[in-house]
Amino acid sequence: MAQDVKSDLNFGDQYSAWVNERHITDTEEDVYVEQIKSLGYAIIEDNYDASDLKFIRKNIDKIYARQVDEIGGEHHLTEIGDANIARQLLAYDDFFLDCATNEKVLGIVRRLMGDYFVLYQQTANLHKPGVVHTTHPWHRDLTFWHYTSSRPLAMTALHVIDDYTDDCALKILPATHLREDFPSNAYVDNNAVKVSAKAGTIIVFNSMMFHRAPYNYSNEVKRSMPHFYTMHLIRQEISLPRILGGKWSHDPFLRRFLGYDIMSQDSVVDWRLEKLSNKRKTLKAH
Ligand SMILES: [Fe+2]
Numbered sequence: 001m002a003q004d005v006k007s008d009l010n011f012g013d014q015y016s017a018w019v020n021e022r023h024i025t026d027t028e029e030d031v032y033v034e035q036i037k038s039l040g041y042a043i044i045e046d047n048y049d050a051s052d053l054k055f056i057r058k059n060i061d062k063i064y065a066r067q068v069d070e071i072g073g074e075h076h077l078t079e080i081g082d083a084n085i086a087r088q089l090l091a092y093d094d095f096f097l098d099c100a101t102n103e104k105v106l107g108i109v110r111r112l113m114g115d116y117f118v119l120y121q122q123t124a125n126l127h128k129p130g131v132v133h134t135t136h137p138w139h140r141d142l143t144f145w146h147y148t149s150s151r152p153l154a155m156t157a158l159h160v161i162d163d164y165t166d167d168c169a170l171k172i173l174p175a176t177h178l179r180e181d182f183p184s185n186a187y188v189d190n191n192a193v194k195v196s197a198k199a200g201t202i203i204v205f206n207s208m209m210f211h212r213a214p215y216n217y218s219n220e221v222k223r224s225m226p227h228f229y230t231m232h233l234i235r236q237e238i239s240l241p242r243i244l245g246g247k248w249s250h251d252p253f254l255r256r257f258l259g260y261d262i263m264s265q266d267s268v269v270d271w272r273l274e275k276l277s278n279k280r281k282t283l284k285a286h
Contacts, residue, residue: 040209048200060124084126120230127222135213154207159225168214169194177206
């Protein structure tokens with residue numbers, strides 16, 4: 001029979017711990033940041049209402065159809081492993097700039113990466129029923145990179161646009177941003193986690209955390225919008241400034257964010273002329 005233990009000590013609290021140092025969180029953002037640092041990811045729910053989601057779905061499909069036309073047919077995209085991916089959405093509709101500058105996401109990115117980060121790409125994945133997609137294998141969003149770093153080289157914000165229910169949940173390997181190689185099969189078996197998410201959820205993660213998109217066994221298209229934020233020394237593969245042609249460059253934050261300040265130039269003269277016309281700093285004699 002259990003007996004009452006008389007004591008002034010209280011070990012019953014779920015947070016009691018033999019420690020000298022304890023991490024304290026005050027805000028929701030602190031909680032996300034702590035979890036991303038240790039596990040690699042955080043989940044932010046309810047970012048879009050039904051009409052936003054409807055608009056986004058319609059426009060992802062429209063932009064993808066337009067991009068298929070631009071390249072001369074989907075078979076060309078299949079040939080280069082780029083089928084069912086729409087790219088640089090904000091260049092096609094201003095609404096997507098709001099998605100890319102979601103304040104909750106940027107707050108987290110700033111805390112983890114510092115002030116100078118760039119929107120590397122804004123894409124949309126269309127996971128069609130029964131159709132293989134290049135995001136299905138395990139990967140890092142900085143694909144084929146095998147490094148660790150003291151702060152993230154890149155962060156991903158995956159905006160879930162259609163419900164990723166249990167049978168088609170994103171799979172992740174928590175904490176793998178802290179190791180260089182891809183883990184063993186046994187590790188994958190023992191540690192893979194399914195992340196089910198309702199439409200409107202944003203999953204923010206260190207881009208070096210291994211993850212894979214779900215194979216779609218349902219009867220509906222499952223869309224998501226991955227946003228990639230990178231350190232400024234990582235050049236955009238598709239130049240947003242060249243697509244946008246000066247749009248939003250008057251805004252100091254957007255100029256940096258969209259990559260106007262890190263454009264590759266064709267010659268030394270061009271590079272210097274660009275610096276003269278777009279001064280980043282004032283040099284003063286000391
Ligand atoms: Fe990915």
